[in-house]
Amino acid sequence: MQKRVRVPYIVYAECIGCGVCVELCPTVFQLDDQAGYAIVINQGGAEPDIIQNAMDHCPTACIHWEEV
Numbered sequence: 531m532q533k534r535v536r537v538p539y540i541v542y543a544e545c546i547g548c549g550v551c552v553e554l555c556p557t558v559f560q561l562d563d564q565a566g567y568a569i570v571i572n573q574g575g576a577e578p579d580i581i582q583n584a585m586d587h588c589p590t591a592c593i594h595w596e597e598v
């Protein structure tokens with residue numbers, strides 16, 4: 531059986547572009563200044579607990595795990 535991997539994704543419509551996730555985990559998240567929201571630049575760019583910490587501090591809780 532293939533091992534499933536969890537990767538983070540952002541619900542853009544709920545992101546307010548505050549930059550907290552970028553501050554806490556810049557190797558995974560980056561602000562798209564033109565769009566006004568954060569994007570995932572590297573889904574595997576940090577240890578899961580670092581990504582989870584960014585998720586936990588997102589004020590709108592719009593970062594989620596997705597199994598791929």
Ligand code: SF4
Nearest residue numbers: 545546548549551588
């Ligand atoms: S912490 Fe949440 S609301 Fe703030 S920029 Fe990141 S995804 Fe958007």
